[in-house]
Amino acid sequence: MAGILRDLLRYHAEFRIGAALIAVVLLLSVLASFSPYPPQDVYVVPPDVPPSLTYWFGTTSRGQDVFWQLTFAIRNTLLFGCTVALISRILALVIGLISGYKGGWIDRALMSVNDTFIVIPLLPILVLFYFVMRDRMSWLLLALIMACLGWAYDARLIRSVAMSLKSREFTQSSLFSGMSTREILVQEHLPYVMPIVFSTTMNNMVWSIGLEVTLAVLGFTDINTPTIGGMIYWANQHTAMVAGVWWWIAFPTIAVIMTFIGLFLLAVSMNDYIDPRSRLRSFGGAS
Amino acid sequence: MSDLLLDVCQVSKTFSRGGLLSGQRIAAVKDVSFQLDAGRPEIFAIIGESGSGKTTLSRMILNIETPTSGKLRFAGVDLATIRTGARRLAFMHKVQPIFQNPFESFNPLRRLDGYLFMTHRRFIAADWRGTPETAVDEALHKVGLSLKEVSRRYPHELSGGQLQRVAIARALLANPKLIVADEPVSMIDASLRISIVNLFKRLRDDLGISIIYVTHDLATAYYVSDRIMIMQQGSVVESGDARTVLKAPQHPYSRQLREAALLPNPQQAVL
Amino acid sequence: MPAETTQDYLPDEAQPILSVRDLRAHFRTDRFGVKRDVKAVDGISFAVRRGEIYGLAGESSSGKTTLIKTIAGAVRPPLEVVGGRVDFAFLPGYGGLHRAPAAEVARIRWRHLSYIMQGSMNVLNPVRRLRSAFVDFAYPHIGGSRKQFEREVVAHLARLKLDPSVLAAYPHELSGGMRQRATIALATICRPEVILADEPTTALDVVVQKEVLGMISGIRREIGSSVLLVTHDLGVHAHVTDRLGIMYAGRLIEEAATVEIFRNPLHPYTRHLISSLPRIGDDVPREGLEGAPPNLADPPPGCRFHPRCPLAMEVCRRQVPATLETAPAHRVACFAVNRSEEA
Numbered sequence: 084m085a086g087i088l089r090d091l092l093r094y095h096a097e098f099r100i101g102a103a104l105i106a107v108v109l110l111l112s113v114l115a116s117f118s119p120y121p122p123q124d125v126y127v128v129p130p131d132v133p134p135s136l137t138y139w140f141g142t143t144s145r146g147q148d149v150f151w152q153l154t155f156a157i158r159n160t161l162l163f164g165c166t167v168a169l170i171s172r173i174l175a176l177v178i179g180l181i182s183g184y185k186g187g188w189i190d191r192a193l194m195s196v197n198d199t200f201i202v203i204p205l206l207p208i209l210v211l212f213y214f215v216m217r218d219r220m221s222w223l224l225l226a227l228i229m230a231c232l233g234w235a236y237d238a239r240l241i242r243s244v245a246m247s248l249k250s251r252e253f254t255q256s257s258l259f260s261g262m263s264t265r266e267i268l269v270q271e272h273l274p275y276v277m278p279i280v281f282s283t284t285m286n287n288m289v290w291s292i293g294l295e296v297t298l299a300v301l302g303f304t305d306i307n308t309p310t311i312g313g314m315i316y317w318a319n320q321h322t323a324m325v326a327g328v329w330w331w332i333a334f335p336t337i338a339v340i341m342t343f344i345g346l347f348l349l350a351v352s353m354n355d356y357i358d359p360r361s362r363l364r365s366f367g368g369a370s
Numbered sequence: 371m372s373d374l375l376l377d378v379c380q381v382s383k384t385f386s387r388g389g390l391l392s393g394q395r396i397a398a399v400k401d402v403s404f405q406l407d408a409g410r411p412e413i414f415a416i417i418g419e420s421g422s423g424k425t426t427l428s429r430m431i432l433n434i435e436t437p438t439s440g441k442l443r444f445a446g447v448d449l450a451t452i453r454t455g456a457r458r459l460a461f462m463h464k465v466q467p468i469f470q471n472p473f474e475s476f477n478p479l480r481r482l483d484g485y486l487f488m489t490h491r492r493f494i495a496a497d498w499r500g501t502p503e504t505a506v507d508e509a510l511h512k513v514g515l516s517l518k519e520v521s522r523r524y525p526h527e528l529s530g531g532q533l534q535r536v537a538i539a540r541a542l543l544a545n546p547k548l549i550v551a552d553e554p555v556s557m558i559d560a561s562l563r564i565s566i567v568n569l570f571k572r573l574r575d576d577l578g579i580s581i582i583y584v585t586h587d588l589a590t591a592y593y594v595s596d597r598i599m600i601m602q603q604g605s606v607v608e609s610g611d612a613r614t615v616l617k618a619p620q621h622p623y624s625r626q627l628r629e630a631a632l633l634p635n636p637q638q639a640v641l
Numbered sequence: 642m643p644a645e646t647t648q649d650y651l652p653d654e655a656q657p658i659l660s661v662r663d664l665r666a667h668f669r670t671d672r673f674g675v676k677r678d679v680k681a682v683d684g685i686s687f688a689v690r691r692g693e694i695y696g697l698a699g700e701s702s703s704g705k706t707t708l709i710k711t712i713a714g715a716v717r718p719p720l721e722v723v724g725g726r727v728d729f730a731f732l733p734g735y736g737g738l739h740r741a742p743a744a745e746v747a748r749i750r751w752r753h754l755s756y757i758m759q760g761s762m763n764v765l766n767p768v769r770r771l772r773s774a775f776v777d778f779a780y781p782h783i784g785g786s787r788k789q790f791e792r793e794v795v796a797h798l799a800r801l802k803l804d805p806s807v808l809a810a811y812p813h814e815l816s817g818g819m820r821q822r823a824t825i826a827l828a829t830i831c832r833p834e835v836i837l838a839d840e841p842t843t844a845l846d847v848v849v850q851k852e853v854l855g856m857i858s859g860i861r862r863e864i865g866s867s868v869l870l871v872t873h874d875l876g877v878h879a880h881v882t883d884r885l886g887i888m889y890a891g892r893l894i895e896e897a898a899t900v901e902i903f904r905n906p907l908h909p910y911t912r913h914l915i916s917s918l919p920r921i922g923d924d925v926p927r928e929g930l931e932g933a934p935p936n937l938a939d940p941p942p943g944c945r946f947h948p949r950c951p952l953a954m955e956v957c958r959r960q961v962p963a964t965l966e967t968a969p970a971h972r973v974a975c976f977a978v979n980r981s982e983e984a
Contacts, residue, residue, distance in 0.1 A: 251474060252469045252470075252471060252474040252475050253474060253475055253476050253477040255434065255467065255469070256467075256469070256475050256476060256485060256537070256540070257477075257485070257488075258462075259462050259466055259467055259489075259541075259544070260485050260488045260489040260492065260540065261459060261462065261488060261489060261491070261492025261493055261544075262488060262492075263455075270480070270484070271477050271480070274477075274479045274480075275479070419846040419847065419848070420817075420846055528933075529701070529702075529933035529934060530701060531933060532933055559700035559701055559873065559934070560700065560873065560874075560875060560914060560917065560918060561700060561910075561913060561914050561917055561929065561930045562700075562929055562930065562933070563917070563929070564917045564918075564919065564927050564928065564929040565928070565929025565930070566929075567919075568926075568927075568928070568929060586846070586847060588847075588921060589918070589919040589920055589921055590919055592919065592920075592921045592922075593919035593927070613924075616921050616922075617921070617922055626848055627847060627848070628921070629851075630847045630848045630850070630851045631847055631876075631921065632847075632850070632851070632854075632874070632876030632877055632879065632880050633876055633879070633920050633921065634875045634876050634879045634903065634915065634918045634920065635879060635903065635920065636879040636880065636899050636900045636903050
């Protein structure tokens, strides 16, 4: 693993840039632990102060330090994205691999469920959930709901790879070596599926963060816990752009854009490295 | 009446393609029957071109496909009854495959020893007195390789001939009574082909393993098999002792195959 | 006394239609800091005369596919030509198709030089009828009115004993054998001087293979094209080719008339190869060759066959044997063989 990272850092410009961006973002989220102000408190500092040496990113109209708020915001947003990505990857993998390998009625049953989930319109459903659950809508619950909505498309991708792998002869060799279904899926097929899992993880994080920001900006989430979307929501509530308090919106936006671009670059460069086809090509010689 | 190792009885397989209304039915195998004796290990060649049904037949013998009609019995047990995990394992303990493309027989992303040790673990380990390494090394020695050469290697690091031998060693680790080899040498270089085919002879003579050798190559079939069965479009057109059938084929299709086989003898060039 | 020749050997006959001189083509990759230099074609010289079918036999990693790609001009990274030349009689001066300008290549492709490849589906567009393939490939060279062209195509198909109705068919409607024969008709309609055939019958059934090979022989009779036939199948060479070159690990180790190679193979590898082929009616037990072909990224020094050779001597490990004319019109690259001829 370390060897792979070293190679990537040395030879892949995209990986270097992506890693740098994500490093900055991670640093910010780590700094949240050192914040002198609790995140929920308001009016702890003079409001509407532009960026200066005392307040690096300025302060908000609610009297919060933008920099320290941002550290909490980016940390919560990242955690949220990771949670959604993790849960939905697991769902997509399990359902996709089993469906593709087993075939038959299991496949048909799972894919009808899958079809249902694919066509669900996301934003209306999420808004509906918010209105139904209102006060009980915590971040974890939102993450769970979004994970349940985010596995369907990738499960199909994984399923088609699993189906093609099933017909390859080494699957038969594994069967006749006495391997059980679970062993075959994990040891033989998973490596082929990993590139999809990886790139879709990044996609998924970008998607979930984006959706969260959207919901928050519209006010449909728990807006007291600071997140990027939450910050923008409050900024809008206080008409920050009109009032000239541009720093309140600019810095969260820049942070989230850095996150997106960093994740994208990482995904693209790791994918090229992990992809079995490019690895196999690097093995082969001439004949 | 001696015990039958394999009893293929009037087996047919039809595939249907297309939707509910406009389906096509393709008869891949039509009413094929033959038997292998348990007491007398032999190499039984199934010869045919593409579309002859030989691969479908071999897949049915391996219990990867089920016949549309007819019965296949291995050591008296009807293959249709072998569905559950434990019975399948017992079946695979006795019947093992060799595939055409040695590079496809193993996952290119995994090391080879994984398959060898897994086969040993699943089928033999309970009765084996020594370490897994000695068992694997012994099997590899039987095919002319050693654990040192193969250990920690990926498939692309070996040649086609070596890989096919590893595949045979893997099959041997299960201690089978029957090996079903589907075109095992057609993708191997000519200079390495004969050593694999000679290996089949040794497996039959020294280890008492019967081999079903599915191929389109008449010359190697002549060289190594005891009996042969020629198939065309799913049906058997001729069968019998290998030397007799190939030296003097009776059926017009067999004659056609024999004539079309390009033997390495330029004096007899007819083109 | 064997005639000692340089690598620039040319046959005595009139200028050959295709001559390859000391050709070297390597695959060079540099990925994540790992450099590999696979010497797929490493110093090959031979010549194809007009109107002859010249066979190149070799097993996997012998370099024969790379060789024919290089001759055909399909040289793209990571493949690089690092030395030598390929000269056609109708395209002098450039030293290889890959060095010639695009206009010249377009001029000679299909008209003077054409190809028959292993997968006919590589050439034929699956969503268009066969007729369109003829129009796309051959019409630019033949010209004239469309009606005239159509008549010529039908006449050509008739000459090759192909039913003209195949023109109206889509590729998937024809069997593999018919497709390959149609591809051959396509490759020969402009009456090219040289046809490069790479494993033309490998995927075909035995009976169909015979028909396709008969067609290739017929082409030489009817049109007088030379054919460079590359295949690992020695049975095919025995029945179709006039002269045969044996390739091993990127080098040409023996070359002679086909009959001569089968009757009197000289190089240890060739001798072993010929004797290991089983024949119907012959019950002699045969032996396989130990070891495996070398890895072309890291080949053994000196003669590349020496690790597996029963006649290997000290010099074989250090020097590359030159290709000498050991017997009349019979070239061999082996120290053991050439030395014993001297004695």
